[in-house]
Amino acid sequence: MSPLNSLFKTAQLALSDAHTALDNLTESAIDLTVPNIRLGVTGLARSGKTVFISALVHNLTAGGRLPLFDAAGTGRLAQAYLQPQPDDNVPRFNYEEHVETLIKDRLWPESTHQISELRLTLEYESATFFNRQLGGGKLHLDIVDYPGEWLLDLVLLKQDFRRFSEEAIKRAKARPNLSNDFLSTLARYQNNLHDEFSEDIARELASTFTEYLSRCREDENALSMLPPGRFLMPGDMKGTPALTFAPLDLGTIQTKPKANTLQAMMERRYEAYRKHVVRPFFKNHFAKLDRQIVLVDALTAINAGPEALQDLNQALCEIMGAFRPGKSSWLSSVLPRRIDRILFAATKADHLRREDHDHLEALLKQLVDQAMNRAKFSGAKVETLALASVRATRQATVHHEGIETPALLGTPLPEETISEMMFDGEEEAAIFPGDLPEDLKDLFSSQEDSNNSEDRSALKYVRFRPPKLERTAEGITLSLPHIRLDSAMEFLLGDKLA
Incomplete structure (x- = not known):
């Protein structure tokens, strides 16, 4: 190749690189005009992190029933769709596989074992007349999924x-x-x-x-x-x-x-x-979050007894301490003060009768309030909620010998047992799980010390398979059913879509 041709080739490559850089810069500049919010999703083992994210994305992208999520309930949410995540060095949350497991296999997807991320873009109309005249709005929602066990490592620092x-x-x-x-x-x-x-x-x-x-x-x-x-x-x-x-x-x-x-x-x-x-996780991931939901499996702790509930209380104290270090705290060198909304959600509300949902939320609030007081928490807005990201049961009434008994109707997972009965994972069953006590203090005491030991021993929560999705008369398959998933969305995202 002649020197002149070589010089020409070099100039072409340089020009091509310049065009590529300009295109990337233009795309970045356009992307910078779209606000984004980083939502952390965490919880201890089996609290339902993977199911929560999958159900949230599925209901938003498939036009699910979300009446309490204002943007969706009022028809202002135009569309929601997945896009490539911003962090190329973080594994992608495998949404497609998890949803297929829930819907086609009717099985619960595998638990979170590492950090992962997903970007969901929401296009919407503003709730105010003035902003609507300026055109439609857009928001990038970056969902960061990480194990709650990693959050508990904060105490080691x-x-x-x-x-x-x-x-x-x-x-x-x-x-x-x-x-x-x-x-x-x-x-x-x-x-x-x-x-x-x-x-x-x-x-x-x-x-x-x-x-x-x-x-x-x-x-x-x-x-x-x-x-x-x-x-x-x-x-x-x-x-x-x-x-x-x-x-x-x-x-x-x-x-x-x-x-x-x-x-x-x-x-x-x-x-x-x-x-x-420990330190890199908090500095590189946790410290970049804007909003946070902490999923809590209180029912499994109730099943296990008072020691498990007391241990859960201590864990929530440690978790709460991670969110808002004081100005003079040793944590200020690790965590900036960014997270401004935190939702603690008691999962698996569908494993309880509707009348007990308030009791479940009250139990969680009691645990969180104690954690807030012990952690000397201040700064962010904190709420509690009882929800089921995917509702696996239906409320039912069983008639037997002239007596009506409220129950839950669903398909228990294989090998779930109540007394001497073991379920095969195929047939539906009507189950009465027992009632949470009016006085929640009874849950923290041993049966020997409790005045309501019979009520305590009657509590038994079995796990159910995901439901078969309903179909409309026109043959359209509906989205994954839930309990208060829309309320969670409204608290975490509603103000950003106003």
Whole structure:
């Protein structure tokens, strides 16, 4: 190639690059004219984060029934559609697969195990006459899904290894039926703290500690305070040194451990977890949120008993502390003061009779109020709500021997049981789940201490399959049914679409 042709080719490439850069700049400038809101969706295991996001997007894009979401209820919402998310380094929330699982398979999608994101664009007309004359509005809604267990790691940022160990072992000793293997392993290596580090010992301690945390999370226990959060949801960090540590019983030892001992390496890995896992999550993701919904599975905690509810209360205190650090707080260097609306939502309201929805919301409000007081919370607007992102049951009345009994009609999941009856996951059943007590304090006391032990023992909430979608006379399949999903949308988004 001649020098002249080479120069011409270089000029063409440079011009092409300039055009590409100009196009990207133009697209960015156009996009900057559209306001966006980043909505964080979190909750502890099995609280329904994936179902909430899927149902929200499905109802907005499919024209679902949302009378209490003002923009939709008044006909001002023109359309909603998915677009590429703004963060290319964050996994996309797999909306299409999750909706297919809900609608076609009538199964609940897999739980959240990592952070993910989705962008939904809403086009709407303003509620005011003046703004309507200026043309239609548009809003980008960036939904950020992340495990609530990661949020509980916030407490680790203010705990050194000694304090973390003390708190973790204290909790473990209070749960001997769940932690016996871990505590036994810990005792076996108590005299090895100052010996040369052994990777085999570290792995055994980390493994038994993780197994203990996993047992705590099972439905029959439903405990919530289980940091470090990545131990149960390691993702691509599984097996890394930052996740291969465990709390140690340091007793009265105050001297700094010698290098390369078991104690020194456990402390080092704990610090690596705080530095490379916890702090980046809060600075790179959590700190960028504008609004937040925290989903709470109170029913599973009620099923498990008073200890699970008390543990949930403590977890909510820690979660609440993450949202609004005070001006002089040590958190101010990690989290800016951005989130201005927080909704705590008790999920699975469809597992209760309609008359008990207010009691469920009252229970959540009681838990959140205590958390707010203990966390010295101020700043954001906070609401509570009982909802079902996807309503899996219908209210029904059973007639038996001249007696009418209110019940829930739905398809229990396979192997769900009540008394001696086990369900096959195919047939519908009418179930009376029991009533929440008028005095919610009874839920926090043992049956031996409660005056309403019979009512407590009658409470049993089974899990149901997603419903078959209804079809209109014209053959149109309706969107996923819900309970108060539109109320949640109105609180979180309504002011942005006014």
